[in-house]
Amino acid sequence: PAKSWGKGLEALREAKKVGEDDPRKIVHSFKVGLALTLVSLFYYYRPLYDGFGVNAMWAVLTVVVVSEFSVGATLGKGINRMLATSLAGALAVGAHHISTLWGGEVGEPILIAFFVFVVAAIVTFMRFFPALKARYDYGLLVFILTFCLVSVSGYRDTQVLDMAHKRLSTIAIGSCTPIMVCIFICPVWIGADLHNLVAGNMEKLGDFIEGFGFEYFHIKESELSSSDTQSSLQGYKSVLSSKSLEETMANLARWEPGHGGFKFCHPWEKYLNVGALTRQCAYKIEALNTCLNTEIQAPAEIRSKIQEPCTNICSESGKALKELAAALKKMTRASSANPHIEYSKAAAERLKLLLKRGIWDDVNLLETIPSAAVASLLLEVVACVEKIAEAVHE
Amino acid sequence: PAKSWGKGLEALREAKKVGEDDPRKIVHSFKVGLALTLVSLFYYYRPLYDGFGVNAMWAVLTVVVVSEFSVGATLGKGINRMLATSLAGALAVGAHHISTLWGGEVGEPILIAFFVFVVAAIVTFMRFFPALKARYDYGLLVFILTFCLVSVSGYRDTQVLDMAHKRLSTIAIGSCTPIMVCIFICPVWIGADLHNLVAGNMEKLGDFIEGFGFEYFHIKESELSSSDTQSSLQGYKSVLSSKSLEETMANLARWEPGHGGFKFCHPWEKYLNVGALTRQCAYKIEALNTCLNTEIQAPAEIRSKIQEPCTNICSESGKALKELAAALKKMTRASSANPHIEYSKAAAERLKLLLKRGIWDDVNLLETIPSAAVASLLLEVVACVEKIAEAVHE
Numbered sequence: 043p044a045k046s047w048g049k050g051l052e053a054l055r056e057a058k059k060v061g062e063d064d065p066r067k068i069v070h071s072f073k074v075g076l077a078l079t080l081v082s083l084f085y086y087y088r089p090l091y092d093g094f095g096v097n098a099m100w101a102v103l104t105v106v107v108v109s110e111f112s113v114g115a116t117l118g119k120g121i122n123r124m125l126a127t128s129l130a131g132a133l134a135v136g137a138h139h140i141s142t143l144w145g146g147e148v149g150e151p152i153l154i155a156f157f158v159f160v161v162a163a164i165v166t167f168m169r170f171f172p173a174l175k176a177r178y179d180y181g182l183l184v185f186i187l188t189f190c191l192v193s194v195s196g197y198r199d200t201q202v203l204d205m206a207h208k209r210l211s212t213i214a215i216g217s218c219t220p221i222m223v224c225i226f227i228c229p230v231w232i233g234a235d236l237h238n239l240v241a242g243n244m245e246k247l248g249d250f251i252e253g254f255g256f257e258y259f260h261i262k263e264s265e266l267s268s269s270d271t272q273s274s275l276q277g278y279k280s281v282l283s284s285k286s287l288e289e290t291m292a293n294l295a296r297w298e299p300g301h302g303g304f305k306f307c308h309p310w311e312k313y314l315n316v317g318a319l320t321r322q323c324a325y326k327i328e329a330l331n332t333c334l335n336t337e338i339q340a341p342a343e344i345r346s347k348i349q350e351p352c353t354n355i356c357s358e359s360g361k362a363l364k365e366l367a368a369a370l371k372k373m374t375r376a377s378s379a380n381p382h383i384e385y386s387k388a389a390a391e392r393l394k395l396l397l398k399r400g401i402w403d404d405v406n407l408l409e410t411i412p413s414a415a416v417a418s419l420l421l422e423v424v425a426c427v428e429k430i431a432e433a434v435h436e
Numbered sequence: 437p438a439k440s441w442g443k444g445l446e447a448l449r450e451a452k453k454v455g456e457d458d459p460r461k462i463v464h465s466f467k468v469g470l471a472l473t474l475v476s477l478f479y480y481y482r483p484l485y486d487g488f489g490v491n492a493m494w495a496v497l498t499v500v501v502v503s504e505f506s507v508g509a510t511l512g513k514g515i516n517r518m519l520a521t522s523l524a525g526a527l528a529v530g531a532h533h534i535s536t537l538w539g540g541e542v543g544e545p546i547l548i549a550f551f552v553f554v555v556a557a558i559v560t561f562m563r564f565f566p567a568l569k570a571r572y573d574y575g576l577l578v579f580i581l582t583f584c585l586v587s588v589s590g591y592r593d594t595q596v597l598d599m600a601h602k603r604l605s606t607i608a609i610g611s612c613t614p615i616m617v618c619i620f621i622c623p624v625w626i627g628a629d630l631h632n633l634v635a636g637n638m639e640k641l642g643d644f645i646e647g648f649g650f651e652y653f654h655i656k657e658s659e660l661s662s663s664d665t666q667s668s669l670q671g672y673k674s675v676l677s678s679k680s681l682e683e684t685m686a687n688l689a690r691w692e693p694g695h696g697g698f699k700f701c702h703p704w705e706k707y708l709n710v711g712a713l714t715r716q717c718a719y720k721i722e723a724l725n726t727c728l729n730t731e732i733q734a735p736a737e738i739r740s741k742i743q744e745p746c747t748n749i750c751s752e753s754g755k756a757l758k759e760l761a762a763a764l765k766k767m768t769r770a771s772s773a774n775p776h777i778e779y780s781k782a783a784a785e786r787l788k789l790l791l792k793r794g795i796w797d798d799v800n801l802l803e804t805i806p807s808a809a810v811a812s813l814l815l816e817v818v819a820c821v822e823k824i825a826e827a828v829h830e
Contacts, residue, residue: 078584106584166468
């Protein structure tokens, strides 16, 4: 009993954490409850029930399945479901007619079984096509489902047309309820989330680069403790594996209508470009981070020779990234980042000159170079990000 | 018409490509068709139909939803669906009893609506818990669904217990059919796929490192053209973003029973460790790749001074990675990789000595160092991978 008590307490703590991380998740839970309660009115209100009868449960089922966290996902699933149901229903009614006309007493179930087998196999295979999988996977699933249900039920129930029609209308009601609830009560726009994710990722990189300069040259920042900055430096790690998340979000965002500053056909794929470049930059930063944590560290006098241009590069390109992120967030031109980029370029030139002159003639070369080399690579990436950011802002 | 003809041709070409990439996908499509045809026997065979009536469609629905490509995913969905249906069914029958006992004529629908709202909200929120989301997301969805259907239908249909029981048995039949088909006809074990993916990723990195030595020092390999090696060098890119794929696969693999060389409780999370270390290594390789493609290239005489140890490191650590991958694939001890690792360590020591002596006294330092530095970093990672590979082989 003490153990299960402890487990319950742990679950509550977990719940609190999830809720605090994103309060919209709590709101979403209530929205699902509301949509379900609305749709269950079908059962309570007699005239509606008399019209649809047992089919009303399709509406309940649809609400549960279609209710997703973001507007994009809900809309995508709802539209997929409605389209697929109407197409498959029409096709199934056709298949039913053919098999009753041609099949006769014995042939009918065989013909229907054949149709079911062929349609299920073909549509299942189509689900593997990457282009269809990205946007219509759920629709294809519902297509198989409706086709089988309607054509197979037709063998026992001769009112196929009526059944297909009832199924379509209950599913339409079941799809529209969560879509309405989702859009009109505290909507969660996944497009806006993607926008913030991409901007936030750039900001994280900016944070790292700024912090890196101080950390690498052991410059103590005012009252911040070392462990504080260390943890702030690790924020970029999530950027490394953000690819699949961004792609899913961009696919869902395409379903969303215009909202806030975004139009209906907002160029979401440009965010993927920016995201890819940000990730490129994150890989360099991963390399920088290794230089920070490796055991072989250069003596302080070697570092101090390149300290001035390096810290300049770090702080300036960090600021540039942050400015770009802020501009992306506000959807304005990123002109305020330009001077920072210029400064960082100038610092890189100075660093190159320093290295060409050969300032460490008879010391161990092994240690200080990586950071300098990576810093100059970083610079190219920053320039690149700037170009794409401007492309997005057009 | 010519345009739609072209589109149809394109779709056929796409289908051929998908089928050639993985013929198991074609087999899977037929398996789904077969499972559906089997289950539709319910409708044709009268005694069965008389028993379940219209509820038989739950079996059809379940087959469509549960049929997944891999055994792990099918088992996971099927078990989730059956467990959730029985739990939620029991709870819903209880809720129905309470509301008929306490509610009376007016209060009953209100009480049921209240229960539905509360259960839907709580379970929807639980779906956000990361631990539950990973393995039981589908079960929680089905839980909401069954609870709502049974408790709400109970308002019109007084045979709640009978309905819940029929629903459970049709869903059990609907889940077991695709599970049987999935396991006994050309099974696709996602655990084996994960195993091959992790080993394949190590192999890709090995390929890159081996090829890198030749490419960087402009050593022409026999008859291979430069573009051929270039494309083989790009194979590692997919490793960079393999994290979420590996995690999904490991989650699904936990559902699978023992098969081939894998036991039921195979330590799948160790593959995630190996995968994470492989990715670490891939980040270094991304940095190496930048050195290959950057505009600033060192003159040949500078390179030639470090050529011997560098090519040694490349070929030896490349071989070591490939041996490790092969050993992982065959699930044997990776002892054959050890000499390669020793050789590459020795080569790294020679390289370090060379750099300490300062062989390029008055030349531009900027260019050749990154590759040497990264190669030595790489070495640490190889040693690390070896340790984990051995841990897996225990």
